[in-house]
Amino acid sequence: MKDHYTHAFTELQIPHQRNCNSISFPSVLSPNPTNVPFSLSLLTKTIATQKQFLDSLLHRAGAVLFRGFDFKTAKDFNDFVEAFGYEELPYMGGAAPRTNVVGRLPEFPSKLFFFCEVEPGSGGQTPLVLSxxxxxxxxxxxxxxxxxxxxxxxxxxxVLGENDDLSSPIGRSWKSTFSTDDKNLAEERAAKLGTKLEWMKDGGVKTTIGPIPAIKYDKLRQRKIWFNSMVPAYIGWKSEQNDPVGVTFGDGKPLPADIIYDCLKIMEEECVAIPWQKGDVLLIDNLAVLHARRSSNPPRRILASLCK
Known part of the structure; x- marks a missing residue:
């Protein structure tokens, strides 16, 4: 299969990758060094002509890291994402503070792109694990x-506050979450996401979603997958406003702490955390791979694009 794309890409082996059933996880592509300088416009054309190969690689590996291409700005990233032709999905309903930079709901994204515009001072990796x-x-x-x-x-x-708290991993305000400062519009958008809202006296809002499935079936790969935020919700959704734990079984029964922490241990044992380099773009199949974020020392600027 390599002959199919040697004129454009070279598949790299780098530290931190894992070998899963003879497949490198994640797959890493870089420009073929024998090529003329690999411009962004040439890359976007190459994606269009080699989309079948790239889709096949993503299907097999679950995630593809593009490293060594000439990505510098949010516009470069946007042009790259658009070359794949996926339909955009707005980031709505998540807990982490994020910024929509360049153009690009009840459904979850099928593909995620991350772009390292500013490399972290230290830490800040995006751990990946096969679901x-x-x-x-x-x-x-x-x-x-x-x-x-x-x-x-x-x-x-x-519980979402009225304003973003950038110091918290769950500091996204309800205004940012639902892209409005109108409570009626927020309720409409929450309803489309299957989320119930309960307004608080301090201007914040308590959100409840579920019961929703925690295990899904990946029809393309014909296997069951772990598809939930149980561990981060139980362990990481802690703040002044969010106590006690923010996740239960769908029948209301509490989750056993020992099993949650053992699940975290399994995820840590299985995860791959490649340090970001400036200009990296990571493409993730959301049905195949779970992702997280490690704490970092500034600066760090990772842009995201979510696609259907």
Whole structure:
């Protein structure tokens, strides 16, 4: 298969990658050094002509890191994303503060792009883990727990403040979350996301979503996958406003802490965390791969584009 794209790409082996069933995870592509200087316009044309190969590689690997291309600005990133022809999905309903930079709902994104515009001072990696492996290991270790998850799903509860708190990993305000400062419009948009709102006296809002499935079936790869935010919601959704824990079984029963922390351990054992380099673009198949974010020392600027 390499002959199909050697005129454009070279597949790299770099530290931190894992080998999963003879496939490098994630796959890493860089410009072929024998080429003339690889301009952004040439790259976008190459994507159009080699879309079938890139889709196939993403299907097999779950994530592809593009490293060494001449990406410098948000516009470069946007042009690159648009070359793939995926439909844009607005970032709505998440907890992490993010910024919409250049142009680009009840449904979840099928593809995620991340662009490292400013490399972190230290840390700040985006850990990746194959979601079917998490499911398989959890099913093997805790069959009754996973069966309960499959049967009932999860309910998430999160209090959003009136204004963004950039110091918190869950500091996204309701105004940013629903892209409006109009409470009626926020309620309309929340309803489309299947989210119930309960307005607080301090101007914030308590959001409740679920029960929603915690395990999905990946039809393309014909396997069950771990598709939930159980671990970060249980362990990481902590703030003055968010206490106690923001996630339960879909039937309202509490989640057992020991199993949650063991799931975290499994994810850490299986994850790949490649340090960001300026200009990197990471493409993730959201059904195949779970992602997170490690803390970092500034500066760090990672832009995101979500696609259907």
């Amino acid at each position: 079917h492996i998490v499911y398989e290991r959890m099913k093997q270790r805790y069959p009754e727990f996973v069966e309960h998850l499959e049967q009932h799903g999860l309910i998430y509860t999160l």
